[in-house]
Structures are given as C-alpha cells and as structure tokens.
Amino acid sequence: MKKKSVCEKKNFESIFNEYSASLRNIIYYKCGDMDIAEDIIQDAFVKLWLNCKKVFFNRAKSFLFTVANNSLLNHIAHQKVVLNYEQKPHSDINNQDPQFVMEENEFMKQLKSAIDALPEKQRETFLLSRIDKKSYKEISEMTGVSIKAIEKRIHYALLSLRESLGDVL
Numbered sequence: 001m002k003k004k005s006v007c008e009k010k011n012f013e014s015i016f017n018e019y020s021a022s023l024r025n026i027i028y029y030k031c032g033d034m035d036i037a038e039d040i041i042q043d044a045f046v047k048l049w050l051n052c053k054k055v056f057f058n059r060a061k062s063f064l065f066t067v068a069n070n071s072l073l074n075h076i077a078h079q080k081v082v083l084n085y086e087q088k089p090h091s092d093i094n095n096q097d098p099q100f101v102m103e104e105n106e107f108m109k110q111l112k113s114a115i116d117a118l119p120e121k122q123r124e125t126f127l128l129s130r131i132d133k134k135s136y137k138e139i140s141e142m143t144g145v146s147i148k149a150i151e152k153r154i155h156y157a158l159l160s161l162r163e164s165l166g167d168v169l
Contacts, residue, residue: 004057006048015060016045022132026142027068029127030120036072044068065142107165114164118157125150126157 004011020041028037044067048060055063115123121143128134128142129150136150143150 005052006055006057006060007052011057012049012052015048015057015064019061019064020045022134022142023064023068025132026065026124026128027072029124029131030072040068040071043071110165111161114161117164118160122153122157122160125153126161129154 006012006015023044024034024037024041027040028034031037044064047067048055048064051063115126118126125139125143128139129136134142136147136154139150140147
C-alpha cells in the first residue's frame with residue numbers, strides 16, 4: 001500500500017484544512033496578536049511544503065505545531081506575552097439596560113485583566129479549553145504535555161480567576 005505524500009496537492013490541502021484554524025488559534029493565544037499568528041502559520045505551511053518529501057503524512061501535524069511554536073519562540077524572544085481580547089459586539093446593545101451594559105463592560109475588563117495575569121501556560125490551556133472547546137486530550141496532544149498537567153493548569157487557572165473575580169465563575 002502506497003503511503004500518502006504531503007507533496008500531493010490534495011493531501012497538502014487536507015492537512016491545511018484540518019489544522020490551520022486550531023494551529024492559528026493556539027499561536028494567537030500564546031502571543032495575543034492575530035497578525036503575528038497568521039504570519040507564523042503561513043510560514044509553517046510554507047516550510048511544510050518545502051520539506052514535503054522529508055515529512056511523512058502522518059507526522060505533518062507534529063511538524064506544523066513544532067515549526068509554529070519554534071517560530072513564535074524566536075519571534076517573542078522571551079518577552080512577556082499579553083493577550084489582547086476583543087470584546088464581542090452586542091447586536092441589541094440599544095435595547096439593554098444601561099446599568100447592565102456598564103456592569104458587563106466593567107466585568108469584561110476585569111475578566112480580560114485576570115486572564116492576562118495568568119501565567120502563559122495556564123492562559124493558553126484555559127483558552128483552548130473554554131474558547132476553542134478542546135478536550136483535555138486534544139490540548140495535551142497540541143501542547144505536548146500530559147492530560148494530568150492540563151487538568152492541573154485548568155485547576156490553577158480557575159483558582160486564580162476565582163480569586164481575582166470572586167465566585168462569579
């Protein structure tokens with residue numbers, strides 16, 4: 001049986017379609033800048049294409065995540081990462097009680113600040129779990145750490161957020 005080649009256009013496209021969004025999100029959660037995340041992902045896929053003869057099809061995901069993570073580490077050069085959260089627009093904001101809108105905006109600022117204050121690995125894991133709805137197993141595979149470590153990171157992130165925000169969570 002012939003092994004799938006990354007160099008075949010349809011196989012490369014299937015890899016891109018399957019992994020580009022989650023890879024972009026994980027890099028974005030680490031660096032907090034969507035433009036940088038998209039540039040890093042684009043470069044990772046270019047490197048995959050240039051090395052398609054060397055990378056086995058079943059190892060393409062690992063290759064992409066490793067290249068993207070290394071590119072990010074080179075880019076930030078040990079600077080502290082600050083996540084820029086965008087507030088979701090409210091379509092019916094004019095119909096809401098102004099006091100509620102003000103309180104909600106204040107809470108969102110506090111939440112953003114509390115998430116930004118989390119250590120990088122806790123923040124990344126927390127956002128992958130709560131925003132991307134990834135399972136602990138998926139996060140474990142993406143980050144290369146055990147499921148137990150993921151559980152611990154989520155636990156400590158929730159404790160920190162609860163301490164910062166009270167029992168709202």
